[in-house]
Structures are given as C-alpha cells and as structure tokens.
Amino acid sequence: MFDAIEKLKEYIGYQSVSADSAYKEGMGQTRDFVAKMLGDLGLSVEIVNTPKHPIVMARRTGDPSWPHVVIYGHYDVQPVDPIELWETKPFEATIKGDRIYGRGAADNKGPQMAHIAAVAELLEECPDLPLRITFLIEGEEEVGSPSLLPLLEERKEELSEADFVLLSDTLSPSEDQIAVTVGLRGIVDMEVELVGPKSDLHSGLHGGAVYNPLQAMAEICASLHTPDNRVNVPGFYDDVTEVEEWERDELKELGADMDAYAASVGVDALHPIAGYTPFEAIRYMPTLEFNGLWGGYTGEGSKTIVPAKASVKITCRLVGNMKPDVVGKQVADAILSRVPKGLKAKVKMGHKGVPYLVVPPDRPNTPAGQSEVLANAYRATEAAVTDVFGKKPLFLREGGSIPIIADVKRVTGLDSVMIGLFLPEDNLHAPNESMSLEVLKKGIQVSKRILKSVAGV
Ligand code: BES
Ligand code: MN
Numbered sequence: 001m002f003d004a005i006e007k008l009k010e011y012i013g014y015q016s017v018s019a020d021s022a023y024k025e026g027m028g029q030t031r032d033f034v035a036k037m038l039g040d041l042g043l044s045v046e047i048v049n050t051p052k053h054p055i056v057m058a059r060r061t062g063d064p065s066w067p068h069v070v071i072y073g074h075y076d077v078q079p080v081d082p083i084e085l086w087e088t089k090p091f092e093a094t095i096k097g098d099r100i101y102g103r104g105a106a107d108n109k110g111p112q113m114a115h116i117a118a119v120a121e122l123l124e125e126c127p128d129l130p131l132r133i134t135f136l137i138e139g140e141e142e143v144g145s146p147s148l149l150p151l152l153e154e155r156k157e158e159l160s161e162a163d164f165v166l167l168s169d170t171l172s173p174s175e176d177q178i179a180v181t182v183g184l185r186g187i188v189d190m191e192v193e194l195v196g197p198k199s200d201l202h203s204g205l206h207g208g209a210v211y212n213p214l215q216a217m218a219e220i221c222a223s224l225h226t227p228d229n230r231v232n233v234p235g236f237y238d239d240v241t242e243v244e245e246w247e248r249d250e251l252k253e254l255g256a257d258m259d260a261y262a263a264s265v266g267v268d269a270l271h272p273i274a275g276y277t278p279f280e281a282i283r284y285m286p287t288l289e290f291n292g293l294w295g296g297y298t299g300e301g302s303k304t305i306v307p308a309k310a311s312v313k314i315t316c317r318l319v320g321n322m323k324p325d326v327v328g329k330q331v332a333d334a335i336l337s338r339v340p341k342g343l344k345a346k347v348k349m350g351h352k353g354v355p356y357l358v359v360p361p362d363r364p365n366t367p368a369g370q371s372e373v374l375a376n377a378y379r380a381t382e383a384a385v386t387d388v389f390g391k392k393p394l395f396l397r398e399g400g401s402i403p404i405i406a407d408v409k410r411v412t413g414l415d416s417v418m419i420g421l422f423l424p425e426d427n428l429h430a431p432n433e434s435m436s437l438e439v440l441k442k443g444i445q446v447s448k449r450i451l452k453s454v455a456g457v
Contacts, residue, residue, distance in 0.1 A: 002120035004113050004444060005100070005437065007037060009093035011109045012102035018053055018076035018143050027053050027139055030075050034137050041120050043135065050147030053139030060123075060133040067373050067454050068132035068162040070414065071119070072404075073112030073169065074141030077104035078429045085431035099434040107428045108141070110435035111168035111421035114443030122448055131455035134162060138404075141169075144189070144351025145404045152411040163373035165408055165416040166450065168443060170398050172420030173254055175439055178385045180378070181418035182247075183283065183357045183397030184405055186318030188328040189350030192335055193311045194220075196343050200296070200305040207306055211342040214295045217310035220338045224288055228274030231288045233334040236327065241320030243284050246363050250394045251279060264424060282399035287317045288331065317399065324352035353403025358415045360395055373454060377417050380453035384446040385419070419446060
C-alpha cells in the first residue's frame with residue numbers, strides 16, 4: 001500500500017533548494033527519491049541530465065489507442081531564509097493538527113503527491129488500466145525552468161502525441177472552494193545597476209557635487225508607477241486583452257471580502273490598480289514589482305558616503321498577449337532614458353515566461369477544435385471536485401507563474417488541467433510553509449477520479 005503521508009514526510013526531508021549551489025547533494029538525493037518512488041510503482045524511469053538539476057521522467061506505456069496524460073511537478077523548493085522565523089525544522093516534516101509543515105509541503109511536494117498517490121492506488125486497484133502516463137518532474141521550476149524548454153523541444157514528438165497535462169501547482173481560495181486554474185501570468189525578470197563615482201566618496205567632501213546613485217535609483221523607481229498604481233512605461237499595456245464575461249462571473253462567485261484579504265496579508269489598506277478590484281488586479285493585470293533595492297552602506301550604525309553604485313531587482317507579471325522580450329525591452333528603455341547625466345546603467349535580463357490561458361469546454365470562447373480527451377478531463381475534474389470537496393470548483397485565473405505551461409502549449413500543443421491544491425494560509429515561499437492533510441487526501445480522490453474517467457473506466 002502506498003502511504004501518501006509517509007512518502008510526503010520523507011520527500012520534505014530531502015533538501016532541494018535549486019537556487020543555492022550549497023544544496024547540490026540534497027538536490028541529488030531528492031531526484032533519486034523521486035525516481036525510486038515512481039520506479040516502485042512499476043513505471044520505467046529515465047533521469048534526464050541537464051546543465052543544472054536533472055529532470056525525472058517516468059512512463060507507463062501501453063496501447064497507442066489509450067489516452068495519454070502527462071503529470072507535471074517540481075521537486076525543487078524555495079530557499080528557507082529567514083530560518084529564524086521557522087517554528088519547526090524546514091527539512092523535517094512535522095505534523096501538527098491537520099497540517100504537515102516543512103519547506104515544499106505546499107509548493108510543490110504535497111500537491112504533486114496527490115497525483116503520485118492517485119496513480120499508485122489506481123494501478124493497484126486496476127493493474128490493466130487503459131491509460132498511458134508520463135511523469136515529468138523537474139528540479140528547476142523555482143529558478144525559471146531553464147532546462148525544461150530544451151527537453152520539450154528534444155522530446156517534442158513523444159510529448160505531442162499525449163492528450164493533456166495534469167498538475168497541481170496553483171492556489172485554491174479555500175478548502176471549501178477549490179479552483180481549477182485557467183490562466184497563469186507570464187513573467188520577465190531583470191536587474192539594474194546604476195554606477196556613479198569610481199568608489200564610495202566622503203559625503204562631506206563630495207555631497208552636493210555629484211549625483212548620488214541611490215538618489216537617482218529612487219527617483220527612477222518612483223517614476224515607474226503613477227499614483228493610481230499603473231505602470232508608467234510606454235507601451236506596457238498594449239497587449240493586455242479583454243477578459244471574458246464568464247470569467248468575471250466566476251470571480252464574482254468567489255466574493256470579495258477585502259478587509260479579510262488585507263488582514264490576511266497584514267496591511268491596513270490595499271492599493272489596487274485604479275479601475276480594478278484587488279482580486280481582479282491580481283488575475284487580469286500586469287505589474288512591475290521591485291523585489292529588492294540596495295546600495296551604499298546597510299550595516300550597523302551610520303556611514304557618511306555618496307555610494308558608488310545602486311541596484312534594483314525587478315520582475316514584471318504579464319497577461320494576455322504580452323511578450324517577455326518586448327516588455328523587458330520597454331522597461332529597460334524607460335529606465336535607461338531616465339538615467340541622469342553623470343551615471344551609467346547596466347541592465348541584466350533574467351528568466352522569462354509567457355502568460356498562459358486555457359478555455360474549459362462549453363464556454364462561449366471554447367476553441368472549436370478542442371480535443372475530446374481534454375474536454376472530458378475538464379468535465380471529470382468539475383464532477384470529481386464537486387463530489388469530493390462538496391462544492392463545484394471555480395474556474396479562475398491565477399496571479400502566479402509557471403512559465404513552462406505556456407512553453408508546453410507552444411511546443412507540443414498540449415493544454416493543462418490545473419487543480420489548485422494549496423491554500424492562502426499555506427505560506428508558500430515563506431517561513432512555516434504547510435499543507436492541509438485533508439486537502440491532500442481529497443486531492444488524491446479527485447485525481448483518481450479524473451484519471452479513471454480519462455481512461456474510460
Ligand atoms: N507554484 C508557484 C506558482 C503559483 C503561485 C501559481 C501562486 C499560482 C499561484 C511556482 O512554484 C512559482 O512560485 N513560480 C514562480 C515562477 C518564477 C520563479 C519563474 C513565481 O510565480 O514567482
Ligand atoms: Mn510551485
């Protein structure tokens with residue numbers, strides 16, 4: 001018997017921080033754990049080496065007439081800092097009440113386990129299940145999936161003949177209201193350095209004579225939004241597209257207790273983009289965010305200098321037809337055009353992701369040629385969530401990004417069925433990450449029913 005909770009505890013125990021090379025050994029152990037777990041289910045496992053962290057592929061082959069589902073997940077997790085805020089050890093799974101705590105519990109080891117456990121149980125119950133399955137579990141999602149696109153291109157033929165991708169790496173509003181995610185925002189990442197004097201200068205000797213890079217950086221950053229919280233970059237909104245009426249209706253059904261939302265993130269007022277509710281802004285609008293801003297002296301006490309440099313990390317979330325390269329250039333050009341004389345700017349582009357949208361069956365804008373297997377998978381998902389969680393799911397866009405989902409669509413033509421199995425209280429990317437065990441158990445049931453229905457049994 002496959003024990004999903006025991007397996008998840010073990011999985012969380014492996015230290016798989018993809019961003020930090022100090023975790024190289026943990027990444028290797030995690031990959032081996034995933035490979036063995038899938039191998040033990042009777043799947044044939046392939047470890048695809050990449051320049052950084054290998055991809056685990058595991059296949060259940062079968063008759064070419066059987067439907068074929070690709071199950072996606074990532075075995076890497078975010079760094080654990082600030083470690084002092086964790087109440088339990090991040091890499092030692094701890095169960096408290098109905099929750100399992102640890103880095104990756106929610107993003108993505110727990111939700112992914114729902115599908116692995118579903119396959120394990122199904123294959124035990126029906127060894128002859130007429131379904132082909134390919135697991136695609138990568139180790140670089142949290143660093144922008146640099147190796148997955150080349151793999152997709154290399155395995156294009158094999159993957160293109162699958163029917164759809166199934167995954168759980170997105171949010172649901174609550175255990176009582178599960179979401180099927182039908183949109184992800186794209187992303188473009190960049191870092192800008194402003195360089196002024198040849199070294200830090202004594203501010204008493206030089207202050208007032210040279211342009212302070214931190215001052216210039218603050219002025220440039222402040223210029224990138226208008227007071228109504230729109231992005232002040234020429235052309236930025238050109239490729240935003242209209243949102244369908246049925247999508248707005250789904251979001252309305254979610255309701256919007258903005259005081260509760262503000263309280264949940266610990267602020268006493270919200271600052272949504274003018275003309276949009278906060279929940280609309282998160283899902284329907286692009287943003288430009290400052291992720292980090294630094295320069296000069298930040299140690300204890302004071303130091304009277306004009307610093308030599310200042311830096312900022314920026315990410316933009318994209319929607320509609322926005323293209324990461326185009327937006328990256330628009331933002332870089334806007335910044336460069338605002339650099340005052342006496343300073344030089346260097347812009348370094350980072351990872352990118354294209355926005356993704358999928359339309360479920362039976363909507364006014366469902367593509368005419370949508371595959372029957374995909375349409376059935378969506379209908380089965382709706383029925384399974386309704387039965388298992390006791391309420392019909394909402395089909396919602398999400399504000400987060402999983403860049404590979406749009407790449408999969410572009411390279412292989414496959415759409416994705418994304419069932420949200422983490423919740424707002426799960427502390428993704430933050431200290432004390434956790435997942436509800438009830439959601440995990442119900443997620444396994446949902447996944448089993450979808451897979452059975454796709455297999456036609
Ligand atoms: N699981 C998240 C994506 C996500 C978060 C989807 C919230 C929906 C709601 C994923 O692991 C993630 O964090 N992705 C990064 C992508 C980036 C590193 C390219 C993100 O969204 O910041
Ligand atoms: Mn994730």
